[in-house]
Amino acid sequence: REEIDRFRDTHRESERLWREASAHMPDGVPMLWMAKWPGPWPVFVERADGAHFRSVDGIDHIDLCLGDTGAMVGHAPAAAVAAITEQLQRGSTFMLPTVDASAAAALLAGRFGLPSWQFTLSATDANRALLRYARQVTGRRKVLVIDYCYHGSVDEAFATLAEDGAVVPRRGNIGPPVPLAETTVVVPFNDVPALEAALATGEVAVVLAEPAMTNIGIVLPQPGWHDAVRAACDRTGTVLILDETHTLCAGPGGMVARDGLRPDAVVVGKTIAGGIPAGAYGMTAEFAERARTSLELEDIDVGGVGGTLAGNAVSLAGIRATLSEVLTADAYPAMIERAAEWTAGVQSAIDRHGAPWQVTQLGARAEYSFLPRPPRDGREAAEADDFELQQYLHLHALNRGILLTPFHNMALMSPATTAADVAAHTAAFGEAVASLYA
Ligand code: PLP
Numbered sequence: 455r456e457e458i459d460r461f462r463d464t465h466r467e468s469e470r471l472w473r474e475a476s477a478h479m480p481d482g483v484p485m486l487w488m489a490k491w492p493g494p495w496p497v498f499v500e501r502a503d504g505a506h507f508r509s510v511d512g513i514d515h516i517d518l519c520l521g522d523t524g525a526m527v528g529h530a531p532a533a534a535v536a537a538i539t540e541q542l543q544r545g546s547t548f549m550l551p552t553v554d555a556s557a558a559a560a561l562l563a564g565r566f567g568l569p570s571w572q573f574t575l576s577a578t579d580a581n582r583a584l585l586r587y588a589r590q591v592t593g594r595r596k597v598l599v600i601d602y603c604y605h606g607s608v609d610e611a612f613a614t615l616a617e618d619g620a621v622v623p624r625r626g627n628i629g630p631p632v633p634l635a636e637t638t639v640v641v642p643f644n645d646v647p648a649l650e651a652a653l654a655t656g657e658v659a660v661v662l663a664e665p666a667m668t669n670i671g672i673v674l675p676q677p678g679w680h681d682a683v684r685a686a687c688d689r690t691g692t693v694l695i696l697d698e699t700h701t702l703c704a705g706p707g708g709m710v711a712r713d714g715l716r717p718d719a720v721v722v723g724k725t726i727a728g729g730i731p732a733g734a735y736g737m738t739a740e741f742a743e744r745a746r747t748s749l750e751l752e753d754i755d756v757g758g759v760g761g762t763l764a765g766n767a768v769s770l771a772g773i774r775a776t777l778s779e780v781l782t783a784d785a786y787p788a789m790i791e792r793a794a795e796w797t798a799g800v801q802s803a804i805d806r807h808g809a810p811w812q813v814t815q816l817g818a819r820a821e822y823s824f825l826p827r828p829p830r831d832g833r834e835a836a837e838a839d840d841f842e843l844q845q846y847l848h849l850h851a852l853n854r855g856i857l858l859t860p861f862h863n864m865a866l867m868s869p870a871t872t873a874a875d876v877a878a879h880t881a882a883f884g885e886a887v888a889s890l891y892a
Contacts, residue, residue, distance in 0.1 A: 457849045461493040464853070467510045468498045487522075490860040492849035497857075502529035504870030507857075516875045518796075518865035519857045523700055526725040526818070527780045528868035534728025537775035538768055547766040554770040561777040562736055565707035566698075566720050570742035573765035573773075574733040577699040577723025578606025581662065583759040584719050584735050585610065587745040588660035588693040596658045598639040598649070598692075602832025604669035605662060605697050605721075610637040615833075642831040643667050644675065646682040653690040660693040665709035668700040671823045671835040671862060672814040680715050687718075693741065697721045699733075703793075703866065704817035706783040712817075727772030728780060734773070785869040789818035792867035792876050796820050799880030806884070807891035821864040843890075850886040851879065 462469070472495040476482035481489035488496055498510040505528055507515050520526050527534065541554070559571040574580045585597055585608070597610045605611045609632045616622045621634045632638075639658055641648040652658060661683060667673035687694040696717040698708035702725070705712040710720055718741040723733035737745065797815040800822050804811045810826045824843060829835035848858050856879050858865060865879065 457846065457853055458494060460853050461849060464513065465493065465495070465497060465509070465511045467512075469495050471498045471510060472496060487860070492845045492852060492860070497852070504528045504530075505868050505872070505875055513855060515852075516856045516871075516878055518867075518871075518875075518879065519859040520866045520868055521724075521729070522859055522861070523703070523724045523866060525729050526703065526866055526868055527728055527776055528870035529729065531728050531776065531780040531869075533779035534772050534775045537771040538728065538730060541768050541771035544767075546768045547763055549762075551765070552767045552770060554767065554774045555765065558734075558770045558773040558777070561774065562722070562734060565777070566710050566736050567707065568717075568720060568736035569739050570737045572735055572759075573770065574723075574735070575731045575761060575764050575769070576606065577697070577721055577733045578608060579761060579764065580721040580723060580733040580735040581605045581608050581611070581695070581697060584693075584695050584721065585660060585662065586758045587719075587741075587748075588695065590748045591741070591744045592659040592691060592693060594657055594659035596637060596639055598641065598652055598658045598661045600643045600663050600667065600832065601640050602643075602670040602836055603662075603664065603667065605664075605699075610634070611662060613638045613640050615640045615642070642833060643673055644679050644830050646679065646686075649683060650686050653686045653692050656690060658690070658692050660695060661687060662695045662697060664697050664699075665701050665713070665715060666704075666816055667832060667835070668816070668819070668864075669861075670832045671829060671838070672816050672819065672821045672864075673829050673831060673835055674814065674816065676830070680713065684716050693718045695719045695721065699723045700819070701816065702726075702781075703789075703819040705786055706781070725781070726776060727769045728776040730769060730772050732769035732773055780869065786818070789867045789869060789871070792871045792873065793818050793820045793865070795873060795876045796865050796867070796879065799876065800883055803880065803884040803887045807887045809887055809891055818867040819864060821862055823863065846890075847883070847886050850889075851882050854878075854882040854885075856882055 472482040483489045500508045500510045505517055507517050562571050563569050599611045601615045612624050612627045613621050613634050614624045621638050621640050639652045641652055666675055694717045698720050701709045719735055719737045721735050726732055793815050797813045797820045801813045811822055811824050813822045814828050823838050824840050825838040851858055
């Protein structure tokens with residue numbers, strides 16, 4: 455209550471704008487997720503730079519949410535802004551390639567060790583395209599996903615395991631569900647026997663998974679998981695897609711390059727164009743060739759891949775500049791170091807007050823969960839969810855000028871995030887835990 459009152463008193467201009475916006479947008483926001491903030495209304499942003507943004511209420515915020523990874527490179531990174539602006543002035547969309555296309559593809563190929571790339575407007579689009587290709591090349595229908603995964607608004611991936619093992623739509627799935635029994639198999643993360651049994655049926659076209667789960671807290675792979683997945687895919691002729699949209703936080707070539715993983719295809723998106731819409735997928739030479747030869751040229755129109763503005767010149771200029779000048783290999787050590795500091799600060803406050811929680815770090819990303827030990831799979835992570843507690847901790851931080859990701863207890867470090875930014879969060883978090891465990 456006290457925190458809500460404090461928020462109300464200090465965010466009057468945001469309130470005014472939100473009431474005005476509510477006349478023409480549900481919940482007063484342009485995209486519904488933006489209504490998921492802990493306060494009674496969302497904070498309206500005036501401008502942002504690096505790891506900070508200023509609200510219309512005149513408050514400076516340390517941004518540990520960074521657009522839920524959309525701004526992992528920091529806000530308005532100069533090199534990307536310059537390249538994007540310059541390309542905008544020279545035209546943005548032609549249905550023809552520009553020189554940045556091959557530069558962007560070559561940069562991604564070098565990072566992920568996959569030679570063949572295509573561009574989209576979002577990671578969701580990239581996942582959808584790859585699922586279609588995988589079905590096309592295998593002639594099979596089913597997609598295997600991990601319980602509690604998120605890969606964008608992809609119908610077949612929006613499923614979970616019921617208590618009796620049935621595959622059912624996830625809560626919040628809008629509209630009549632796709633026939634999940636025909637399209638989708640769900641297995642828990644790190645459950646090798648379940649994955650092997652599902653693939654042994656010979657019905658699964660493709661495994662679509664994150665290398666580490668990031669959408670239900672952070673759940674790290676157990677030793678042997680990735681080798682077992684690759685081996686089972688090889689045995690059964692199943693395509694393996696690793697979605698690195700979030701795990702690009704682990705290093706310049708995501709977990710694929712960091713850990714030597716061997717997918718048939720990877721997906722990236724969110725931050726790769728410096729903050730404007732872009733996604734991409736990369737394929738091995740073999741998978742790209744199978745995908746290409748399995749399509750008659752005239753089928754491409756109905757293949758369900760591609761889009762009018764996909765691969766537009768502005769996004770490609772943004773990707774080229776971001777990868778070569780902002781999110782460089784040299785930028786990662788400091789980002790990862792900041793995340794380690796954040797992890798140590800949060801864990802020490804947890805330990806000091808005896809809260810039964812823990813923190814997990816994955817590269818430049820870290821997250822606390824209301825569990826005494828790291829979760830092994832999505833269900834364990836989900837069972838620790840405590841909405842009210844999370845809202846309190848997030849609102850407490852917001853009232854002290856620190857923004858966390860609304861859907862998780864997650865903090866992300868950009869190349870611009872400083873040790874002082876992290877220390878400010880550590881102090882505020884310690885105060886919040888003390889208020890709960892006094
Ligand atoms: N893949 C993963 C792992 C994600 O976490 C998300 C979004 O959170 C997506 C794909 C979809 O990204 P977008 O909403 O930018 O299409």
